[in-house]
Amino acid sequence: MIVLGIESSCDETGVAIASTSNGLIAHALHSQISMHKEYGGVVPELASRDHIRRILPLTEQVLIESGLQKEDIGAIAYTAGPGLAGALLAGSSVAKSIAWSLQVPAIPVHHLEGHLLSPLMDSPAPEFPFVALLVSGGHTQLMQVNDVGNYKILGETLDDAAGEAFDKTAMLLGLGYPGGPALSRLAQKGNSRGINLPRPMLHSKDLDFSFSGLKTAVLTINKKMADETLNSGNIEQRKADLAAATEQAIGDILIAKSIKAMRQTGMKTLVVAGGVGANSYLRKNIKEQVKLINGEVYFPPLEFCTDNGAMIAFAAVQRINKNLINWADLSDSFSIKPRWNLTDICTFNNATI
Numbered sequence: 140m141i142v143l144g145i146e147s148s149c150d151e152t153g154v155a156i157a158s159t160s161n162g163l164i165a166h167a168l169h170s171q172i173s174m175h176k177e178y179g180g181v182v183p184e185l186a187s188r189d190h191i192r193r194i195l196p197l198t199e200q201v202l203i204e205s206g207l208q209k210e211d212i213g214a215i216a217y218t219a220g221p222g223l224a225g226a227l228l229a230g231s232s233v234a235k236s237i238a239w240s241l242q243v244p245a246i247p248v249h250h251l252e253g254h255l256l257s258p259l260m261d262s263p264a265p266e267f268p269f270v271a272l273l274v275s276g277g278h279t280q281l282m283q284v285n286d287v288g289n290y291k292i293l294g295e296t297l298d299d300a301a302g303e304a305f306d307k308t309a310m311l312l313g314l315g316y317p318g319g320p321a322l323s324r325l326a327q328k329g330n331s332r333g334i335n336l337p338r339p340m341l342h343s344k345d346l347d348f349s350f351s352g353l354k355t356a357v358l359t360i361n362k363k364m365a366d367e368t369l370n371s372g373n374i375e376q377r378k379a380d381l382a383a384a385t386e387q388a389i390g391d392i393l394i395a396k397s398i399k400a401m402r403q404t405g406m407k408t409l410v411v412a413g414g415v416g417a418n419s420y421l422r423k424n425i426k427e428q429v430k431l432i433n434g435e436v437y438f439p440p441l442e443f444c445t446d447n448g449a450m451i452a453f454a455a456v457q458r459i460n461k462n463l464i465n466w467a468d469l470s471d472s473f474s475i476k477p478r479w480n481l482t483d484i485c486t487f488n489n490a491t492i
Protein backbone atom coordinates (compact mmCIF):
# COMPACT_ATOMS: atom_id res chain seq x y z
CA MET A 140 0.00 0.00 0.00
CA ILE A 141 1.14 3.56 -0.78
CA VAL A 142 0.76 6.00 2.13
CA LEU A 143 0.85 9.79 1.96
CA GLY A 144 2.09 11.25 5.27
CA ILE A 145 1.47 14.79 6.53
CA GLU A 146 3.28 16.44 9.47
CA SER A 147 2.07 19.79 10.83
CA SER A 148 2.45 19.66 14.62
CA CYS A 149 4.62 22.75 15.02
CA ASP A 150 6.71 24.90 12.67
CA GLU A 151 7.59 22.50 9.83
CA THR A 152 5.22 21.34 7.14
CA GLY A 153 6.30 17.91 5.94
CA VAL A 154 4.75 15.67 3.32
CA ALA A 155 6.04 12.27 2.24
CA ILE A 156 5.15 9.09 0.42
CA ALA A 157 6.08 5.65 1.75
CA SER A 158 5.05 2.16 0.78
CA THR A 159 4.46 -0.93 2.91
CA SER A 160 6.86 -2.90 0.73
CA ASN A 161 9.67 -0.40 0.05
CA GLY A 162 9.59 2.17 2.89
CA LEU A 163 10.20 5.83 2.14
CA ILE A 164 9.75 6.86 -1.51
CA ALA A 165 9.74 10.69 -1.55
CA HIS A 166 9.52 13.56 0.91
CA ALA A 167 9.34 17.35 0.95
CA LEU A 168 9.63 19.88 3.76
CA HIS A 169 8.87 23.54 4.28
CA SER A 170 10.38 25.17 7.36
CA GLN A 171 8.61 28.19 8.85
CA ILE A 172 11.75 29.42 10.60
CA SER A 173 12.12 32.61 8.57
CA MET A 174 8.46 33.49 9.26
CA HIS A 175 8.64 33.05 13.05
CA LYS A 176 12.18 34.42 13.46
CA GLU A 177 11.23 38.06 13.87
CA TYR A 178 8.91 37.14 16.76
CA GLY A 179 11.61 35.17 18.63
CA GLY A 180 9.52 31.97 18.68
CA VAL A 181 6.69 30.06 17.05
CA VAL A 182 3.46 32.08 16.65
CA PRO A 183 0.77 29.36 16.66
CA GLU A 184 -1.77 31.24 14.52
CA LEU A 185 0.81 32.02 11.83
CA ALA A 186 1.97 28.39 11.94
CA SER A 187 -1.55 27.06 11.31
CA ARG A 188 -2.19 29.43 8.41
CA ASP A 189 1.11 28.58 6.79
CA HIS A 190 0.53 24.81 7.08
CA ILE A 191 -2.74 25.27 5.16
CA ARG A 192 -0.90 27.14 2.40
CA ARG A 193 1.92 24.58 2.10
CA ILE A 194 0.42 21.10 2.36
CA LEU A 195 -1.12 20.82 -1.12
CA PRO A 196 1.89 22.22 -3.06
CA LEU A 197 4.19 19.88 -1.09
CA THR A 198 1.84 16.99 -1.85
CA GLU A 199 2.05 17.75 -5.56
CA GLN A 200 5.84 17.94 -5.25
CA VAL A 201 6.16 14.47 -3.66
CA LEU A 202 3.76 12.97 -6.19
CA ILE A 203 5.91 14.31 -9.04
CA GLU A 204 9.13 13.15 -7.35
CA SER A 205 7.74 9.67 -6.74
CA GLY A 206 6.33 9.31 -10.26
CA LEU A 207 3.03 8.21 -8.68
CA GLN A 208 -0.51 9.42 -9.31
CA LYS A 209 -2.90 10.45 -6.56
CA GLU A 210 -5.03 7.42 -7.45
CA ASP A 211 -2.12 5.21 -6.31
CA ILE A 212 -2.48 6.42 -2.73
CA GLY A 213 -4.07 3.84 -0.43
CA ALA A 214 -4.16 5.82 2.85
CA ILE A 215 -3.39 9.25 4.26
CA ALA A 216 -1.37 9.39 7.50
CA TYR A 217 -1.33 12.61 9.49
CA THR A 218 0.08 13.80 12.81
CA ALA A 219 -2.86 13.81 15.24
CA GLY A 220 -0.77 14.89 18.26
CA PRO A 221 0.93 15.92 20.40
CA GLY A 222 1.53 19.47 19.18
CA LEU A 223 -0.03 22.89 18.68
CA ALA A 224 -3.81 22.51 18.42
CA GLY A 225 -4.31 24.86 15.46
CA ALA A 226 -1.35 23.45 13.55
CA LEU A 227 -2.56 19.87 14.12
CA LEU A 228 -6.06 20.84 13.04
CA ALA A 229 -4.72 22.31 9.79
CA GLY A 230 -2.93 19.05 8.92
CA SER A 231 -5.74 16.81 10.05
CA SER A 232 -8.42 18.68 8.10
CA VAL A 233 -6.40 18.68 4.88
CA ALA A 234 -5.52 14.99 5.41
CA LYS A 235 -9.17 14.04 6.01
CA SER A 236 -10.31 16.06 3.00
CA ILE A 237 -7.80 14.37 0.69
CA ALA A 238 -8.76 10.99 2.16
CA TRP A 239 -12.44 11.70 1.66
CA SER A 240 -11.97 12.83 -1.94
CA LEU A 241 -9.86 9.77 -2.78
CA GLN A 242 -12.15 7.47 -0.76
CA VAL A 243 -9.23 6.09 1.27
CA PRO A 244 -8.72 5.83 5.07
CA ALA A 245 -7.02 8.54 7.13
CA ILE A 246 -4.64 7.21 9.80
CA PRO A 247 -3.81 9.33 12.88
CA VAL A 248 -0.10 9.10 13.79
CA HIS A 249 1.53 9.89 17.14
CA HIS A 250 4.27 12.45 16.48
CA LEU A 251 6.67 10.86 18.99
CA GLU A 252 6.20 7.43 17.45
CA GLY A 253 7.27 9.07 14.21
CA HIS A 254 10.49 10.29 15.86
CA LEU A 255 11.02 7.01 17.66
CA LEU A 256 10.85 4.85 14.54
CA SER A 257 12.71 7.30 12.29
CA PRO A 258 16.15 5.63 12.74
CA LEU A 259 14.63 2.55 11.08
CA MET A 260 14.52 4.54 7.83
CA ASP A 261 18.31 4.40 7.65
CA SER A 262 20.43 1.51 6.51
CA PRO A 263 21.58 -0.46 8.43
CA ALA A 264 18.53 -0.10 10.65
CA PRO A 265 18.58 -1.02 14.35
CA GLU A 266 16.89 -4.25 15.33
CA PHE A 267 14.29 -4.55 18.10
CA PRO A 268 14.51 -4.45 21.07
CA PHE A 269 16.45 -1.27 21.83
CA VAL A 270 16.70 1.63 24.26
CA ALA A 271 15.57 4.93 22.76
CA LEU A 272 16.54 8.40 23.87
CA LEU A 273 13.81 10.67 22.58
CA VAL A 274 14.91 14.30 22.80
CA SER A 275 12.79 16.98 21.20
CA GLY A 276 11.54 20.48 21.96
CA GLY A 277 8.73 19.22 24.17
CA HIS A 278 9.85 15.76 25.32
CA THR A 279 12.82 14.03 26.91
CA GLN A 280 12.25 10.35 27.53
CA LEU A 281 14.21 7.13 27.76
CA MET A 282 12.23 4.23 26.44
CA GLN A 283 12.49 0.51 26.08
CA VAL A 284 11.29 -0.22 22.56
CA ASN A 285 10.41 -3.90 22.21
CA ASP A 286 8.66 -3.62 18.86
CA VAL A 287 6.47 -1.22 16.89
CA GLY A 288 3.79 -0.07 19.35
CA ASN A 289 5.43 -1.79 22.33
CA TYR A 290 7.07 0.94 24.38
CA LYS A 291 7.91 1.18 28.06
CA ILE A 292 8.97 4.51 29.52
CA LEU A 293 12.13 4.05 31.60
CA GLY A 294 12.57 7.67 32.59
CA GLU A 295 11.61 11.19 31.59
CA THR A 296 12.15 14.82 32.41
CA LEU A 297 10.54 16.14 35.55
CA ASP A 298 10.45 19.69 34.18
CA ASP A 299 11.94 21.16 30.97
CA ALA A 300 12.73 19.07 27.91
CA ALA A 301 16.32 18.99 26.63
CA GLY A 302 15.33 21.00 23.53
CA GLU A 303 13.62 23.53 25.76
CA ALA A 304 16.83 23.85 27.81
CA PHE A 305 18.74 24.58 24.58
CA ASP A 306 16.08 27.05 23.42
CA LYS A 307 15.75 28.91 26.73
CA THR A 308 19.52 29.20 27.20
CA ALA A 309 19.86 30.44 23.63
CA MET A 310 17.21 33.04 24.39
CA LEU A 311 19.15 34.17 27.50
CA LEU A 312 22.26 34.57 25.38
CA GLY A 313 20.31 36.60 22.84
CA LEU A 314 20.61 34.00 20.09
CA GLY A 315 16.93 34.11 19.11
CA TYR A 316 14.91 31.32 17.51
CA PRO A 317 15.49 28.50 16.73
CA GLY A 318 17.72 28.31 19.79
CA GLY A 319 19.22 24.80 19.74
CA PRO A 320 21.05 24.96 16.40
CA ALA A 321 22.19 28.57 17.08
CA LEU A 322 23.59 27.66 20.49
CA SER A 323 25.34 24.64 19.05
CA ARG A 324 26.91 26.72 16.26
CA LEU A 325 28.17 29.28 18.76
CA ALA A 326 29.49 26.53 21.03
CA GLN A 327 31.95 25.50 18.27
CA LYS A 328 33.81 28.77 18.85
CA GLY A 329 33.76 28.45 22.64
CA ASN A 330 35.79 26.79 25.35
CA SER A 331 33.97 25.50 28.41
CA ARG A 332 37.10 25.31 30.57
CA GLY A 333 36.60 26.89 33.98
CA ILE A 334 32.80 27.16 33.64
CA ASN A 335 31.16 24.79 36.06
CA LEU A 336 27.52 24.29 35.20
CA PRO A 337 25.45 21.87 37.29
CA ARG A 338 24.45 18.50 35.84
CA PRO A 339 21.16 17.96 37.71
CA MET A 340 20.23 14.37 38.60
CA LEU A 341 23.35 13.03 36.90
CA HIS A 342 23.95 10.58 39.73
CA SER A 343 20.36 9.88 40.75
CA LYS A 344 19.51 6.17 40.75
CA ASP A 345 16.51 6.58 38.44
CA LEU A 346 16.48 7.41 34.74
CA ASP A 347 14.69 10.74 35.09
CA PHE A 348 16.04 14.13 34.03
CA SER A 349 15.78 17.71 35.23
CA PHE A 350 16.88 20.68 33.14
CA SER A 351 15.03 23.62 34.64
CA GLY A 352 17.86 24.56 37.03
CA LEU A 353 20.33 24.82 34.19
CA LYS A 354 18.98 28.04 32.73
CA THR A 355 19.08 29.74 36.15
CA ALA A 356 22.72 28.67 36.51
CA VAL A 357 23.47 30.00 33.01
CA LEU A 358 21.74 33.26 33.88
CA THR A 359 23.83 33.68 37.05
CA ILE A 360 27.12 32.76 35.39
CA ASN A 361 26.33 34.94 32.39
CA LYS A 362 25.81 37.92 34.66
CA LYS A 363 29.02 37.19 36.61
CA MET A 364 31.03 36.78 33.41
CA ALA A 365 29.46 39.91 31.93
CA ASP A 366 30.62 41.93 34.96
CA GLU A 367 34.10 40.44 34.69
CA THR A 368 34.40 41.10 30.97
CA LEU A 369 32.80 44.54 31.14
CA ASN A 370 35.98 46.34 30.24
CA SER A 371 37.74 43.65 28.28
CA GLY A 372 35.34 43.82 25.32
CA ASN A 373 35.34 40.05 25.05
CA ILE A 374 31.59 39.60 25.25
CA GLU A 375 31.25 37.43 22.14
CA GLN A 376 33.88 34.99 23.40
CA ARG A 377 32.15 34.84 26.80
CA LYS A 378 28.87 33.91 25.13
CA ALA A 379 30.57 31.25 23.03
CA ASP A 380 32.25 29.76 26.11
CA LEU A 381 28.95 29.64 27.96
CA ALA A 382 27.25 28.08 24.93
CA ALA A 383 29.93 25.36 24.87
CA ALA A 384 29.51 24.72 28.62
CA THR A 385 25.71 24.50 28.27
CA GLU A 386 25.86 22.14 25.31
CA GLN A 387 28.24 19.89 27.23
CA ALA A 388 26.16 19.94 30.42
CA ILE A 389 22.98 18.95 28.57
CA GLY A 390 24.82 16.41 26.42
CA ASP A 391 26.63 14.81 29.37
CA ILE A 392 23.39 14.28 31.29
CA LEU A 393 21.69 12.73 28.24
CA ILE A 394 24.65 10.46 27.59
CA ALA A 395 25.08 9.31 31.21
CA LYS A 396 21.40 8.44 31.58
CA SER A 397 21.29 6.62 28.24
CA ILE A 398 24.26 4.47 29.24
CA LYS A 399 22.60 3.79 32.61
CA ALA A 400 19.41 2.73 30.80
CA MET A 401 21.41 0.35 28.59
CA ARG A 402 23.11 -1.16 31.64
CA GLN A 403 19.83 -1.50 33.55
CA THR A 404 17.98 -3.18 30.68
CA GLY A 405 21.00 -5.16 29.48
CA MET A 406 20.37 -3.88 25.95
CA LYS A 407 23.25 -3.19 23.61
CA THR A 408 21.44 -1.02 21.09
CA LEU A 409 20.63 2.64 21.61
CA VAL A 410 18.58 4.81 19.29
CA VAL A 411 18.66 8.61 19.54
CA ALA A 412 15.71 10.45 18.00
CA GLY A 413 14.14 13.93 18.00
CA GLY A 414 15.48 17.39 17.19
CA VAL A 415 18.24 17.42 19.82
CA GLY A 416 19.58 14.26 18.17
CA ALA A 417 20.97 16.62 15.50
CA ASN A 418 23.37 18.08 18.09
CA SER A 419 26.96 17.37 17.08
CA TYR A 420 28.39 17.21 20.63
CA LEU A 421 25.74 14.67 21.63
CA ARG A 422 26.22 12.60 18.47
CA LYS A 423 30.01 12.44 18.75
CA ASN A 424 30.22 11.73 22.47
CA ILE A 425 27.35 9.30 22.78
CA LYS A 426 28.93 7.20 20.01
CA GLU A 427 32.20 7.04 21.98
CA GLN A 428 30.53 6.20 25.29
CA VAL A 429 28.29 3.51 23.81
CA LYS A 430 31.31 1.95 22.12
CA LEU A 431 33.02 1.67 25.51
CA ILE A 432 30.26 -0.68 26.69
CA ASN A 433 30.38 -2.62 23.40
CA GLY A 434 27.05 -1.25 22.29
CA GLU A 435 25.82 0.36 19.10
CA VAL A 436 24.06 3.67 18.62
CA TYR A 437 21.74 4.59 15.73
CA PHE A 438 20.44 8.00 14.67
CA PRO A 439 17.94 8.93 12.01
CA PRO A 440 19.52 10.46 8.92
CA LEU A 441 20.36 14.07 9.97
CA GLU A 442 17.55 15.60 7.87
CA PHE A 443 15.01 13.43 9.72
CA CYS A 444 16.13 14.35 13.27
CA THR A 445 13.90 17.41 13.36
CA ASP A 446 10.22 17.34 12.36
CA ASN A 447 9.43 15.97 8.90
CA GLY A 448 6.72 14.18 6.96
CA ALA A 449 8.86 11.13 6.15
CA MET A 450 8.70 9.85 9.73
CA ILE A 451 4.89 10.17 9.75
CA ALA A 452 4.39 8.22 6.51
CA PHE A 453 6.99 5.70 7.71
CA ALA A 454 5.41 5.20 11.16
CA ALA A 455 2.03 4.55 9.53
CA VAL A 456 3.62 2.00 7.20
CA GLN A 457 5.25 0.24 10.17
CA ARG A 458 1.90 0.03 11.94
CA ILE A 459 0.15 -1.27 8.82
CA ASN A 460 2.84 -3.93 8.36
CA LYS A 461 2.46 -5.07 11.98
CA ASN A 462 -1.35 -5.17 11.76
CA LEU A 463 -1.72 -2.44 14.34
CA ILE A 464 -4.33 -0.36 12.55
CA ASN A 465 -7.96 -0.84 13.46
CA TRP A 466 -9.30 0.00 9.98
CA ALA A 467 -12.95 -0.35 10.99
CA ASP A 468 -12.57 2.15 13.77
CA LEU A 469 -10.83 5.08 12.06
CA SER A 470 -12.80 8.17 12.96
CA ASP A 471 -14.29 10.52 10.37
CA SER A 472 -14.01 13.59 12.61
CA PHE A 473 -11.16 16.10 12.55
CA SER A 474 -10.10 14.79 15.97
CA ILE A 475 -6.66 15.85 17.16
CA LYS A 476 -4.82 15.24 20.42
CA PRO A 477 -2.61 18.21 21.36
CA ARG A 478 -1.69 16.26 24.53
CA TRP A 479 -1.24 12.55 23.95
CA ASN A 480 0.86 10.04 25.89
CA LEU A 481 2.84 7.58 23.84
CA THR A 482 1.83 4.79 26.20
CA ASP A 483 -1.79 5.32 25.09
CA ILE A 484 -0.95 3.68 21.77
CA CYS A 485 0.97 0.71 23.14
CA THR A 486 0.02 -2.81 22.16
CA PHE A 487 0.22 -4.05 25.76
CA ASN A 488 -2.61 -1.61 26.51
CA ASN A 489 -4.52 -3.43 23.75
CA ALA A 490 -4.44 -0.21 21.79
CA THR A 491 -4.58 0.11 18.04
CA ILE A 492 -4.82 3.51 16.38
Ligand code: KG4
Pocket residue numbers: 149254274275276277278301302303305306317318319320323413414415416417418419444445446
Ligand atom coordinates in the same frame (compact mmCIF):
# COMPACT_ATOMS: atom_id res chain seq x y z
O1 KG4 B 1 11.87 17.11 17.18
P1 KG4 B 1 11.82 18.58 16.95
O2 KG4 B 1 12.13 19.09 15.58
O3 KG4 B 1 10.42 19.16 17.32
C1 KG4 B 1 9.66 18.72 18.38
O4 KG4 B 1 8.97 17.69 18.22
O5 KG4 B 1 9.77 19.37 19.44
O6 KG4 B 1 12.81 19.23 18.02
C2 KG4 B 1 13.01 20.58 18.10
C3 KG4 B 1 14.03 20.85 19.19
C4 KG4 B 1 14.18 22.35 19.47
O7 KG4 B 1 14.17 22.55 20.88
C5 KG4 B 1 15.54 22.66 18.87
O8 KG4 B 1 16.19 23.74 19.51
C6 KG4 B 1 16.27 21.36 19.08
O9 KG4 B 1 15.31 20.36 18.81
N1 KG4 B 1 17.42 21.22 18.16
C7 KG4 B 1 18.70 21.21 18.56
C8 KG4 B 1 19.50 21.10 17.39
N2 KG4 B 1 18.65 21.04 16.30
C9 KG4 B 1 17.39 21.13 16.81
N3 KG4 B 1 19.24 21.27 19.78
C10 KG4 B 1 20.59 21.23 19.87
N4 KG4 B 1 21.41 21.15 18.80
C11 KG4 B 1 20.92 21.06 17.55
N5 KG4 B 1 21.74 20.97 16.50
Ligand code: ZN
Pocket residue numbers: 250254275276413414445446
Ligand atom coordinates in the same frame (compact mmCIF):
# COMPACT_ATOMS: atom_id res chain seq x y z
ZN1 ZN C 1 9.12 16.58 16.79
